[in-house]
Each structure stands twice: as C-alpha cells, then as structure tokens.
Amino acid sequence: MPTIFVSLTTLAAIGIGIVITFFYLRYMWLVLQRVSKTLDDPDDGKSDGFAYSFIGAIIAVIASSLAIIAYGVAPQFIYIGIALALASPIAVIYTFRRELND
Amino acid sequence: MNSVQLSTNESLTPWIGITSEILLGVLLLALVYYVKVKLVRNTKDFVIANRKIGFGFGVAGLISIWTWAMAVMMSAAQTYSFGLSGLFWFTVPNGLAVIAAIPFVRKIRTLMPDGYTIPEFVKVRFDGNAVAGGVVVLGALFGSLIEVIINIKGTSLVISNVFGADPRFAAIIGLLVVLIYSILGGLWASITTSALSTLLHTVPSAIILVAALHYAGGVNSVWHSVAAQGNDLLSVTRPDAATGFGITLALGLLTATIAGQEFWQVAWALKKKDVSRSFFWAGAWFYPIPICLGLLGLIGLGLHVNVNTQLGGDAAAVGPYLISHLGLPTWLVILYVIVVLSACYSVIDSAFTATSSVFVVDIIKPLFPKISEKQLFFWAKVPMFFTAILAAAVVLSGVDFVTIVLTSYAIRTAILIPLVLALFWSRTTGWGFVGGTILAIAIGMPIRSAAGELWGSLSILAISGLVPIIIGLLGSFRFDFERLRHIKDATVSSESEPLPAD
Numbered sequence A: 001m002p003t004i005f006v007s008l009t010t011l012a013a014i015g016i017g018i019v020i021t022f023f024y025l026r027y028m029w030l031v032l033q034r035v036s037k038t039l040d041d042p043d044d045g046k047s048d049g050f051a052y053s054f055i056g057a058i059i060a061v062i063a064s065s066l067a068i069i070a071y072g073v074a075p076q077f078i079y080i081g082i083a084l085a086l087a088s089p090i091a092v093i094y095t096f097r098r099e100l101n102d
Numbered sequence B: 001m002n003s004v005q006l007s008t009n010e011s012l013t014p015w016i017g018i019t020s021e022i023l024l025g026v027l028l029l030a031l032v033y034y035v036k037v038k039l040v041r042n043t044k045d046f047v048i049a050n051r052k053i054g055f056g057f058g059v060a061g062l063i064s065i066w067t068w069a070m071a072v073m074m075s076a077a078q079t080y081s082f083g084l085s086g087l088f089w090f091t092v093p094n095g096l097a098v099i100a101a102i103p104f105v106r107k108i109r110t111l112m113p114d115g116y117t118i119p120e121f122v123k124v125r126f127d128g129n130a131v132a133g134g135v136v137v138l139g140a141l142f143g144s145l146i147e148v149i150i151n152i153k154g155t156s157l158v159i160s161n162v163f164g165a166d167p168r169f170a171a172i173i174g175l176l177v178v179l180i181y182s183i184l185g186g187l188w189a190s191i192t193t194s195a196l197s198t199l200l201h202t203v204p205s206a207i208i209l210v211a212a213l214h215y216a217g218g219v220n221s222v223w224h225s226v227a228a229q230g231n232d233l234l235s236v237t238r239p240d241a242a243t244g245f246g247i248t249l250a251l252g253l254l255t256a257t258i259a260g261q262e263f264w265q266v267a268w269a270l271k272k273k274d275v276s277r278s279f280f281w282a283g284a285w286f287y288p289i290p291i292c293l294g295l296l297g298l299i300g301l302g303l304h305v306n307v308n309t310q311l312g313g314d315a316a317a318v319g320p321y322l323i324s325h326l327g328l329p330t331w332l333v334i335l336y337v338i339v340v341l342s343a344c345y346s347v348i349d350s351a352f353t354a355t356s357s358v359f360v361v362d363i364i365k366p367l368f369p370k371i372s373e374k375q376l377f378f379w380a381k382v383p384m385f386f387t388a389i390l391a392a393a394v395v396l397s398g399v400d401f402v403t404i405v406l407t408s409y410a411i412r413t414a415i416l417i418p419l420v421l422a423l424f425w426s427r428t429t430g431w432g433f434v435g436g437t438i439l440a441i442a443i444g445m446p447i448r449s450a451a452g453e454l455w456g457s458l459s460i461l462a463i464s465g466l467v468p469i470i471i472g473l474l475g476s477f478r479f480d481f482e483r484l485r486h487i488k489d490a491t492v493s494s495e496s497e498p499l500p501a502d
Helices: A008-037 A053-071 A075-101 B014-039 B043-051 B055-066 B069-082 B084-100 B102-111 B118-125 B130-163 B167-215 B219-228 B239-258 B261-269 B272-286 B288-293 B295-302 B315-325 B330-367 B373-379 B382-397 B401-424 B430-451 B453-474 B481-486
Strands: none
Touching (some): A008 B055, A008 B167, A053 B272, A075 B055, A075 B167, A075 B272, A075 B288, B014 B130, B014 B330, B043 B167, B043 B261, B043 B330, B043 B373, B055 B261, B055 B330, B069 B084, B069 B295, B084 B102, B084 B239, B084 B272, B102 B401, B118 B130, B118 B401, B118 B481, B130 B167, B130 B430, B167 B315, B167 B330, B167 B382, B239 B453, B261 B330, B295 B315, B330 B382, B401 B430, B401 B453
C-alpha cells in the first residue's frame, strides 16, 4: 500500500494520534486559560503530600525495564514501545484534567 | 532484509530543513505571545512563573525539559551500539533521575519556600561565603551553557544529516528562534512550549516508528535479522553497555536533575502541593519516549547500517540517517525532524531561563539591591543573549557531540554530593563544599582521562563526598536550617537605584 499514509497500521496510528492531539490541546488550552484567570489568587496553603514516590519509582523502573526486555522476547512485542508513546500524552491529559478539577 | 534499499531522498533540500526550524519557532512564538500577554507582567512571572505552575503543566513541562536531543537520538544510538542492553542502560536511569530528585526538591521547597536558584541557597547556607557562591554561580551558568551547546548541536546534526543543510547555519537559526520566544516569556514560555513539545515527542514518534518498521520490512524481519547477528543484541545483560557508558551516564543523569538549576527552578515555580507528584509523573511518563525512539537503533542493526561508511563514524546519526534513507514520505521525515527540534528547543529555553534567574538573583540583585522592577525585568533578558552568543561560538568551532555530553556530566558530578550534604547535613561548611568540589575536579578529571569514564566519575564522587565530610567532622559548625525560611523574595524590588547602563 504505497500511499502517503504508508500502511493501514500507520493510518491507524495517525487516527489515534489525531484524537489524542485534539484532547491534549483542548485540555492544555483550558488549563492555560484558567491559569491566566487565577494568576493572582493566593496559594491554597496545601502541603506537598504525595506519598507514593518510592513505591511508584520502583513500579516505573520495573515497568520500563520489562518493556525493553520484552523487545527481545518476540517481534510482536516491539509494538509495546509504540503503544507506550501513545499512552504518555494520555497520562498528561489526565494531569491537565486533575489540575482543572483541583 | 536484503530487499530494503537505503537511498537518499532527493526531495529533502536544505531549505525544507531550515523552514521546518523556523515554522516550529513561529508556532511556539504564537503560543508564547498569548503567554506573554496573559501571564508575564514582571520579573517574578518571568523567572519563577509567580510559583503558579500546576500539576498538568508541571508534568508536561518537566517531561520535555528532560527530553534532550540525547533522549531522541542517543536512545537509538546506544541501541544500535549495544543492542537492547544499550537501550536499557540509557533509558532506565534517565526516568529514574527525575524521580530521584523528589526528596531533594521537596526538601528545598520546604526549607526555602521563596527561593529561586541553587547559588542563592548555597550563599545563605554558607553565610555568604563568596567562594562557595562564586563556584556555584559559575557551575550553574556553565551547566546551562553546556545544555544549550549540546542541544543546538543536536539541531544542527539532524538538519544537516537529513536535509544536507549547512550545520552552522542550522545552529544559528535554531538559536535565534529559541532566543526570541524565550526573551518574550521566560519560565512561563519555557513551561508552556515544553508542554506542547511533550505532545510532539510522543504522538509523532509512535507514527514515525510504525511507518519506519513497515519500510524496514516489518517487525518480524527486523527482529530476526538482529537475532541472527548474536552478540546478545536482544538481551539487556551485556556488561559492556554498563561499563562502557551506562554507569557513568546514570551518575551524570542524577547530577543533572539533583544539581541542575533547570529542575530547581521548576521545583520553586510549581505550586507547593504539586512538587512531588509532578516530578514523579514526569519521570514515569518520560520513559516511553526513549523506549519508542530506541527502536530506530534496532532497525539500524537489522538493516546492517555501517557506522563508518553510512553514519560518518557517529552512531548518534543512526536515527536521522534511517529516517531520511528508508524511503519514508517527506511529511514523515519532517515530522521526525520536528520531534528532534522540539526536544532541542525545550531544553534550550529552559537553560536560557536558568541563566536568567541566576543572573538576576545572584549577580544583579546583590550588586544593586535597590534596583527598580523595570530595570530588573530588562536585565533578566540580557544573559539569554550572551548565552546564545557563547553557544554559537562553541558550536561553530565544531566539537565532538558525545564527548561534550560526557565531559559536562563529569564536571557536574563534582557538585552533586557537596550539594546534597549542604541540604541534609547541618555540619557541612562552606570550605568543605568548595574544597570538595574543586579537589574532585582537579584530581578526578585526570583520573578520568587516564583510567576512563567509570573510574573518573567514581573518583570525583568519592573525593567530593569525603572532603566536606572530613572538614565538617573536624569543626564544630552547625547550621540552623530555619534561617532559610526567612529569606526574602529576591525579585521583589523596593526603591529604585540607577544602573551603570542607564
């Protein structure tokens, strides 16, 4: 399928990418507008209470190591890296949503 | 794999490359214009974003600030050089370095809530010890300059390799583009453009890799070709990857985040409640970028790309070479270039902002404590110009890319342990800090030259740690960390005092 979109798999990746891009830009824009309206608001005084960084770090390191190890197990696992690259902006969209709801 | 032909794409002309650089700059400039109008009113907004960066921009900004040209090109280069062991040793310490910074950024934000820079902390911590302050100011400015140089080198490498453009011209255009939007918006510009860049590092990377694998003959073909070469290329246990670059790089990466002004300024600019979780999410969701782009190195191995005859002896060129020679449609090649350029731009603008905050808080403000807000705002932009000029001068001289990276990491490693001790151990003295840093560089760098990267880095760490500990134990000094809480906000001006430039 020697088209400008290369292959059906590439076309599928482009489609998913467009949807992710739409939501990413939408939430980024909403947060930016909110920041401009609340720039002079006083700090809410909440402390830095995130307590899962240690266990989270272990999980993140293990998960990333497993993704790389999986590349060497079978050819199909090569797509894990591509799937993760699409998952990363989805995670950022979630953080934008959390910021909007805070 | 023999059916895959690697050939030059004749439609990739130098002007397409230069135009890509400029168009990406125009896109970022449009965003920064909005940011400047809505968010940047004074020096505090410019250098520390009024401490109003939230969870979303914190995570998105940090991911991109940490995604150097290195993460894009060297993930592929190390995979190409060492197989999956190279990707493992490049990727895993990279994300961990951001997460490992959490205890330190949390501590500094609690101890010194109104801080701006590492030198500012060091000066207060060591009772205004001018030598300690001077060493750290120089280190911070040098570190930021090196980051600009490395990433502008990345810009010129990709534009020249893919489009055949003059690398010097590409470097100058890249510097100008980032300089213009950085001067407009400071840290807000850096964070918002970096947030946009995070999108550009991820979605396009996935699309490009799917297409590249298709053109390379498919995943089965690539994978079996690499497997047939043996050498544990599909294993993560090759020891030469760890000793060759992995351990040294891991130490250097830790230094870059824990002792890097670019990260401390974000820690001080984030809303207090968002500091730890932003660093954690950024570290964790940075991982997919090198994991995905490292696949280009695997494709290079699968297609038997020759480092000497096809890459000009530089493994870092494997990604740009494959993208421009696999026969991909031109729009996908441009998309790859935008991935690399956005990575370079986001690090450069962050480094520009770091020089700005160090210059304002640690040089201008102490010299002219009554400087007016208007003058301070003007001077906040001046160091960006000088950094750009110095970086251009170094890049135009043509120095090796990988050597610059490893040398800068070694030098920054010398400051890591003294800084951590200053943060956590009340007996650390100013002279222990200075002695540890300088002796580590003076003794460690020759060891590095003679015995290699690994022993050099370990020597630097050992000396920089032992000296302040010994000096601290010999004396009776105890620092009261409570004093850090009462430091005044450095960019809040009172009365006006004329500057020589007026």
